[in-house]
Amino acid sequence: MTRLARDRGANVAAMMAVAMIPLAALAGSALDVSRMYVVKSRLQQACDAGVLAGRRFMATDGGTTLDATATAQAKTFFTNNFGAGYFGAANARFTPSKTSDQQVAGTATVQVPMTVMKMFSMATADLTVTCKARFDIADTDIVFVLDTTGSMACRPEDTDTQCNNYVSANSARAYTRPGSDPDAMPGYLNSTGYAVPETTAGNGSRIKALRQAVKDFAAVIASSVDSSTRVRYGFVTYTSTINAGKAIYQVAPSYLVGGAANDKWDYQTRWITDEYVASWSGTANGKSSANCGTVMGNRAPLTAPAFASDGTASYTGGQLWNSKDNTCYGNVTRNMGPVYTYGQRKLDVTGFVAGKTVGDPTKVAATNTAWDGCIEERATQSGTTNFTSASYDLDPELIPSNGTDTRWRPMWADVEYNRLLTGVSPDTTNGDDNNKHQNFGGVDRRQLGYYSCGKPVHRLSAMSNADIAAYVDASDFRPLGGTYHDTGMIWGTRLLSGSGIFAADNAGRAGQPVPRKVIVFLTDGDMSPNAALYGLYGVENFDKRVSNGDTGNLTNYHNARFLYECGRARQLGIDVWTVAIDTSSSDQLTQCARNSSQALYTTTGSGLSAIFQKIAKQVAMLRIDQ
Incomplete structure (x- = not known):
């Protein structure tokens, strides 16, 4: 024994045997830690995917609990991204929840079996990660270009024949326009308007569904912004003309024929x-x-x-x-x-444009008349589908100059x-x-939609959800008239032009990027011009500003104007979405959208709300917050 104790070789062997125990633990822990790192990374990815899906599908109802649909989607995406038995992991759990700021948070846990460390009384390791998704949005300007023609009184699911029959059987009725509206000329306020009565069959009219869809869009956007974000809205309701008189007059009366003496x-x-x-x-x-x-x-x-x-x-x-x-x-x-x-x-038209009540020069009995704000477009090229810079009406950036060609003209239905x-x-x-x-301006022509001056244009401004609801729920947000897509697109693009007459409206904030520009264009039908009505280009039968007398091809001429203006919008960096209440998207609407995936359609009111929410979610940028 004494000799063994003195044997240095034996002592080293014993010491090495003892040292192997912590070395084995250290090597084993490194192996298991590596596995835990890989599993935790995948768990974090799955958690992120889950909350992103949950936030995308979350109902924007202002509630405090995550709705069932969003919860189910969140869990599905988590499961799809963290497969069962991943690296031997077990008991994976994911719990999504709604946060106080209306976003989606989540917690994910899993147990990872140890390979070597279980020999040291550590059979499993519990891993936990947290995640949060939010919709976020940069400064954004959004213009709704909305069809408010007579067919919007029909049900979303109605065929063209059913809708035509309904409108024919239900004459437009008189109503009193609002007495106060900062977007309206004095002659519009408290005046008599006409509208096709909305159907109450089924779930109601197309325009009823549109009102709700716009509100749902705004709710999604509102849930996506914080106090440092600026989102502004503009509205253009269109038929055969546009009520843009006050919008122009506010910028400069001289931009209107009538804004100078003796015009x-x-x-x-x-x-x-x-x-x-x-x-x-x-x-x-x-x-x-x-x-x-x-x-x-x-x-x-x-x-x-x-x-x-x-x-x-x-x-x-x-x-x-x-x-x-x-x-x-x-x-x-x-x-x-x-x-x-x-x-x-x-x-x-000097006094007329200034908002004064003037005498009607076409009547022998003293009759007063006042401008309701609808306009005739400035000079254009007629009888063509190929446009140049001489088409002033199609140039959203052109500032008016002297003369009448580059200025807008007041519609005057009482004397037309x-x-x-x-x-x-x-x-x-x-x-x-x-x-x-x-x-x-007579009752018969207005009831039949031959003159359909609608709700005034609303220039870009910050609007609360209540403000937006007030716009679409107003007494003059009503259906009447015929479908002219070009009128709406011309003015939707003009409102968002950073160098046109509304340049000041489009200015970005100091130190911030240029605002993102979006048009949401809604219609329920194809282009349907009529040479006999009084619209944005006068009375085509007599003025010939669009067709140059070739009224048989009037639809083609207007479609060309529409597509040209869609192109101008894209050139200005405007993100264009088109939505049709129809069984499909027309060729023109598909071409107008930024890409075909942004040309959407539906035949139900709930479908319309879903589309508007989808667009809002695309406008809002979904991202991981933590």
Whole structure:
């Protein structure tokens, strides 16, 4: 034993045997730690995937508990990203939850079996990770371009035939427009509007579904922003024209024809060129035909063909021979009526554009009229589908200059008249406003949508969810008129142009990137122009500003304008989404969107809300917060 104790070789062997125990533990722990690292990395990835999915599908209801759909989606994505038995891991658990700031957080746990360390009484290791996803959004400007034509009164699921039958059977009804609206000209406020009554069948009308979809969009965006983010909204409701008068006037009255003294514009109108005897009365005086000379008598007002403010003019003290009863009448009073000539004529619009109540120059009786804010577009190229810089209407960046070509013109429905397309020229009538010579401001023309001045444009501004709801729930957010996609796209693009008349609205904040620009374009039908209505380009039958007389191809000309303006929007960096309440997206809507995946469609109200929420989630950037 003494000799063994003194044997240095044996001592080293014993010491090595003892040292192997911690060395084995150290090597084993390194192996197991490496496994734990790999498993934890995958667990974190799965946790992130789960909360991202949960946030994407989360209901934006303001509640404090994560809804069942979002919870299920979150768990599914977690499971798909962390397979059962991954590196031998077991008992993987994932718990998603809604946070106080309306985002989604999650906690994931798993047990990892030890390989070597289990020999040292450590059979498993518990791993835990946390994660959180949020929608986040940079400064963004969003313009809704919304179809508010008559067919929006129909159900989303209605076919074209069903919708046409509904609109034909339900005449537009009168309503009173709001008495207060900062976007409206004085002549619009408290005036009478007309709208097709919305269907109450099923789940209601298309425009009802649109109101909800816009609110749902705003709710998603609101849940995605923090106090340091600026999101602004603009609205363009479109039919055959646009109510942009106040928006332009606020920037510079001089941008409108009428914004300078003695400005005049051409209207398809009428004026008095003569007079005729509308009725007469007198007393038989017994004179023969030979002795019954024609005497007109004294006129009031004195000068023909002037009429008094009550619309009357007469000759008194006259004489005439009535061939119907072969009788001479004396002391004759002749009540006169106006003979109108119809055609294009310049009218002074200075007071009209300034928001004043002015006299209607086409009526013999004193009649007041005021501008509702709808406009005629500036100069364009006619009869073509290929446009150059001479099409001022299609240039969202062009600032108006002197003259009328680059300025917008006020629509004046009360003085704009229909007339015969063929026949004797000039076209005249004896003052009877029959069906062929009605003005577009009359009840009949407005009820039928031949003049459909809608809700005023709202320029970009910060809007709360309540503000947005107030816009789409307003009494004048109603359906009437025909579908002209180009009118809406022209003005949606113009509102977002950083160098046009609304450049100041589009300015970014100091020290911040240029705001992202988005257009959400909604319609329920194809382009449907009518050469007989009064719209953004006047009355096409007479003005010929779009077709140059080739009205058979009017739809093609308007589609070309629409697609051209979609291209201008993309050139300006605007992210365009199109949405159709239809069984498919038309070729034009698909071409207009930034890409085909952004041309969406549906035939249900719930589907419309889902699409708008989908767009909002794409606009908002989903990201991992921790």
